Amino acid sequence: MQAGTGIAELIALEMSKQTGAPLEETRKRTWMVDSKGLIVRSRMESLQHFKRPWAHDHEPVKELVNAVKLIKPTVLIGSSGTGKTFTKEVVQAMATFNKKPVIFALSNPTSQSECTAEEAYTWSEGRAIFASGSPFAPVEYKGKVFVSGQGNNAYIFPGLGLGLIISGAIRVHDDMLLAASEALAAEVSQENLEKGLIYPPFANIRKISAHIAAKVAAKAYELGLATRLPQPENLVTYAESCMYSPSYRSYR
Template identity: 75%
Template sequence: MSKQTGSPIEDCRRRIWLVDSKGLIVESRFENLQAFKKPWAHEHEFVKDLPEVVKAIKPTVLIGSSGVGRTFTQEVVETMASLNEKPIILALSNPTSQSECTAEEAYAWSEGRAIFASGSPFDPVEYEGKTLVPGQANNAYIFPGFGLGLIISGAIRVHDDLLLAACE
């Protein structure tokens, strides 16, 4: 994000909010946070539950990657839909049983407006006479090509710039 926009990394971090198993990553939790979480701690009151975090932060995108299924509840998705014309719901955890929500749930709870992608394949969903096709956004698309490129090039180390180029 910083490289693409030319913005300082600190400005970019201010736009990204993280939630872990204990709640929102905030400065009041700083002493007990793992080192890799500390740069993401915001000055904000602590909020424990995801539905309340969504109401407080008003995100445009939800990215689930915890491996804890069903965390994007009806309340969470409906709140996202009330805040965004096209809420982006990325339920990336695998296997499908651990997905944060299903495509059908995301579409139903957002009145068919969600932009949905998952880490596992979901079948198309019929919603009010329209066929909505969920996207799949997982490592199956990047890692095989990236791995092959590393083997072919004989690279010994993978630097951040290499990963960024592959993602682009």
């Protein structure tokens, strides 16, 4: 659940940054469900501290499918580690009020995924934008092949870590995480989006990581948290030069 609230906080921060709306308002755009149902204000006294910012005004709702039907979210993110919670009913409900429902089944391992890629595409009649924490093979549905995204640590964390190292950052700030996510999003082409992909091809991960590292390092310098001075003129080039290359001499 704490992973979910962390994701929600970064979403609210980015929405606040892009719209200028207060953080208290953008938090209200994200609703959360735990083992007892929708997190609402009437449950405030029994909630753990990290859940309280996400308790909104609403009647109690026990089942996820009913919460989805009432709230009508555009994006469904699973990070609870509980498998099979995105049922056929839940995905079909998402598809009734979203032209392209976004379904993120992020829990690992595969057995704990909230639903499979095949289920998401089939139950949404091929309209879902799907990403998962575990890898899934391409899915063919009604003659069309769908390749899902893998929303796990592989995209952000290497670039984030490299950006912190090359800048000598003394502290990690939320704005650095937002910079990393914005850098990753910038690597997604229109062609990728048209195919239903919201992550760039993993084959380009070294280039992607260099660009993420550069943005994270730039933010560290901007915030006055960098200790490696002076700032390199070209952070992307510098990040690439600091990367480990697995090249080995042949002795045969």
